[in-house]
Amino acid sequence: MAAGNPFAIALELILERDPVLLGIVGLSLQVSLTAVAIAALLGLPLGAAIALFRFPGRGIAVAGLNALMGLPPVVAGLMVYLLLSRAGPLGSWGLLFTPTAMVIAQTLLVLPIIAALSRQVVEDLWEEYREQLQSLGSSRLRAIPTLLWDARFSLVTGVLAGFGRASAEVGAVLIVGGNIDGVTRVMTTAIALETSRGDLPLALALGIVLLLLVMLVNATAYLIGEQAKRRLG
Amino acid sequence: MLKNPGRSRFRRTLGCLVLAAGLLSATIALAGKPHITLASTTSTEQSGLFHHIIPTFTEATGIEVRVVAVGTGQAFAMARAGDADALLVHDTTGEKRFIEDGYGIERREVMYNDFVIIGPSGDPAGIADAESAIDAMQRIAEAEAAFASRGDDSGTHRAELRLWQEAGVEPGSRWYRELGSGMGATLNTAAAMDAYLLSDRASWLGFRNRQELVLLFEGDEVLFNAYGSVLIDPERHPHLKHDLAGKWHDWLVSEVGQTAISEYRIDGEQVFLPY
Incomplete structure (x- = not known):
């Protein structure tokens, strides 16, 4: 498998349904x-709440949330690593080098994206429907689910952006997961490993498989969205 | 557009999300066999050695070995923090200090191979006929030929710095490029910029993107590269799996373990030699 066309290798990997690759995928x-x-779950209501409520320091919260969209994965990984290391505050939980640690790190990366986009979308919608909702006697708190539901098609894009960031990053999962074979090895860390072994065709083939996977998830989300829209008429 | 039924459908969607998150994390939480976490070096992992020997060990003992492959400096840091049950690295000086500092209780020599000096096939510094490794390093410095250094406090980096010191060379000029990367990344970079570098033999043999790089110098005693297993002090980190780690530690130097190590080949060449 050392030499050859990465596309051919990718195709072969998919057709063979190699159990190791399936596990990683x-x-x-x-x-x-x-x-x-x-x-x-956390970010959508959080973003909506920031959009609707006025509180001291709100400007800082909005700017902070937007800035955190650019949080480097390596930094997020390092923070979670220090938190979960035995020498760290949550060390006794024994979560370092487990998939759970990877989920925590990626949640930290995705949350700002979803919350920031949710804030923007809900804020725009609130401007539009403010009077209508208030005339119905709806409080701001009770308006949150209504607005989120109404903005669901726009919010899906934010959630998919979050998924894109999570599935594409390597820095955080490498640090907190340790790239352990069969336990915490995911697509991106496997690609990094094959690159460092100099097996560039295989690394690129894995990259193609990852791209196809992300496309599949996005296409599924798109189709579900279209169908729902059609049903609503 | 704003309909009231939205509320209940919102709740249903919310419920689905909670359920999905719960289910996914539940399947993740299911842990399998007894296992230990082994902090080791990129050279052993990337050479493929662990793929060869760990299944044999797991079959005999039922213990799974989860390898976190990092630079030797980081492996020591992991073990000191209590994040690894076992340690297999290649820095004899560092291993002894680890024990002296009270983190480890016993060190055993598991296997060895050697470092090799790799460079572009044109060999601009003419090290292929150098009399010793020190001489080769001096020739590289005199020719000011590009040299790629790991620069990551790994065992290989530490060995390289010792060679420069003995050669009386203060590296740090323009020709000396500190990459701060693992062995594989350093090999890739050196291949792209036709630089010399020091590599452990295992990583070199397993490396597939050599381009113009060839092995230019080998066989000097100072290039000896010993791998040691260290038992971590149970009193310092009582939460670690010392029983299981002890079995691994003993197995590595047992007859079965040593045979497994000696049987591992890359392209027909033996990569690690047992003691």
Whole structure:
């Protein structure tokens, strides 16, 4: 497998359904999807709350959230590493070098993206429907689910952006996961490993498989969205 | 557009999200066999040695070995912090200090191979016929030929710095490029810029992107590269799996373990020699 066309190798990897590769693909999806689900659960209401409520330091919160979208994965990984290391405050949980640690690190990376985009979308929508909602006697708190639901198609893009960041990053999962064969090895860390072994065609082939995977997730989300829109008429 | 049914559908969606997150994290939490975390070097992992010997060990004992491959400096740091159950590195001086500092209780020599000096096939510094490794390093410095250094406080980096010191060369000029990377990344970079470098033999043999690089100098005693296993002090880190780590430590130097190590080949060449 050392020499050859990366596209041919990628095709071969997919057709062979190599169990090692399937395990790596499965773990990649599991870790990133879990991180995105948790980040969406926390980030969507958080963004909406920042959009609707006025509180001291709100400007700083908005700017901070936007800035955190650029948090380097390596830094996020290092922070989680220091937190979960036995020498760190949460060391007794024994989570370092487990998929759970990878989920925590990726959640940290995805949360700002989802929250910041949710804030923007909900804020725009609130401007539009403010009077209508207030005339119905709806409080700001009770407006949050209504607005989130109404903005769901726009918010999906934010969630998918978060998934893109999670599935593409290598810095954080490498540090907190340790790239352990069969335990914490995901697509991106496997690509980094094959690159460092000088097996560039295989590394590129894995990259192609990862791209196809991300496209598959995005296409699925798109189709579900289209179908839902059509049903609503 | 703003309909009330939205509320209940929102709740349902929320419920689905919670359920999905819960299910996904639950499957992740399921841990398997008894296992230890081994802090080791990139050279052993990338050479493929662990792929060869760990299944044999796991079959015999039922213990899974999870390898975190980092530079030797970081491996020591991991072990000191209590994040690794076992340690297998190649820095004899560092290993002894680790024990003296009270972090380890026993060190055993597991295997050895050697460092080799790699460079572009044109060999601009003419090191192929150098009399010794020190001489080769001096020739590189005199020719001011590009040299790629790991620069990451790994075992190989430490060995390289010792060679420069003995050669009486203060590296740091323009020709000396400190990469701060692992062995593989350093080999890739050196291949791209036709630079000399010091590599352990295992990484070199397993490396697939050589381009113009060839092995130019080998066989000097000072290039000896010994790998040692260190038992971590149970009193300092009582939470670690010392029983299981002890079995691994003993197995490595047992007859079965030593045979497994000596049987490992890359392209027909033996990579690690047992003691």
